[in-house]
Amino acid sequence: METRVRTLVVEDDRATRMLLEDWVRTRPELELCPWSAADGEEGMRLIRDWQPQLVLLDLIMPQCSGISLLRELERDPPPVRPRILVLSKVGSELIVDQVLSMGVDFYLRKPVNLSELGNLVDLLICRIPQQEPVLRGQAWEILAEMGAQSEWKGSLCAALAAECLAGHIGERLMKELYYAAIRESGGTYQSVDKNIRDLVHQLHQKGAASYQRIVKSDTRPSNRAFLRAVAREIERRTGLKSSES
Known part of the structure; x- marks a missing residue:
């Protein structure tokens, strides 16, 4: 036991x-x-x-x-x-x-x-298992295609949160998603939220074709909508089934 x-x-x-x-x-x-x-x-x-x-x-x-x-x-x-x-x-x-x-x-x-x-x-207490290695890096790859830079604070936060959400869309709360980023980035809930918001703003302004294809929004999405879009793309690329109905 x-x-x-x-x-x-x-x-x-x-x-x-x-x-x-x-x-x-x-x-x-x-x-x-x-x-x-x-x-x-x-x-x-x-x-x-x-x-x-x-x-x-x-x-x-x-x-x-x-x-x-x-x-x-x-x-x-x-x-x-x-x-x-x-x-x-x-x-x-x-x-x-x-x-x-x-x-x-x-x-x-x-x-x-x-x-x-x-x-x-x-x-x-880490009862939720870590994602399979195939997911680690998928979020980074997707964000890079959208125009994100690895040194941007929001890139790390968004990648960790999207990986946590992949396979669990519809189940996990924003606080749960942010916890992974808080734990690894050393930030606070507020700083993680702001960093992701700043990232979304920058990517929306860039308007890369990959961003437009994945996000599918003419207006700047909320943090949750953005992370859901990235998580869905992770699922599409890895064949992971989502809990979302």
Whole structure:
């Protein structure tokens, strides 16, 4: 049997903490730590005691906040740093960027959609298999044909996101697609979104024949529409069947 991922909940609201604990118990690949934490100080102690691989972390808590916990992790990291998923009502982009720069793997707004949380945890603990090697490079080839340069930040982000989407059109959320780019580029959700948007703008202005054939739009497409078009082209070239109906 595969090793289960030890998971710690750090949340001051009792009802939310119990909801997350119950949700963790329903996931066969997760193992709930014997204790949960109601503030950042207790959370830091439990991280050192139980060495979880995954932490579900609230930000706004009395006495010691989630941000204080993240600062302590930066100052004195444990031997193995856990994956950290922030669940918070705070929606400020400045706060989101701040915590992502402190090593948080992803940021979800409350109220938490448990289905979305499950999809994201699948990505955080790498349960979704890597694409076959034939897909790696297909996105780069397609983007190059459209006129993208390999040194453009958006090229890496779009290639990773399109490869993640290929074969799963209709299933995966934008956050899931961006996570692959965040993980490999070292950026934030906002920076990945902007880099892909800038790439689409540049390619739309160039208007290469390959771009027009694949995107099929007279107006500049959204990031999602662009990635779907590239993913469909990957599927066409590799014979990969999409989940899209």
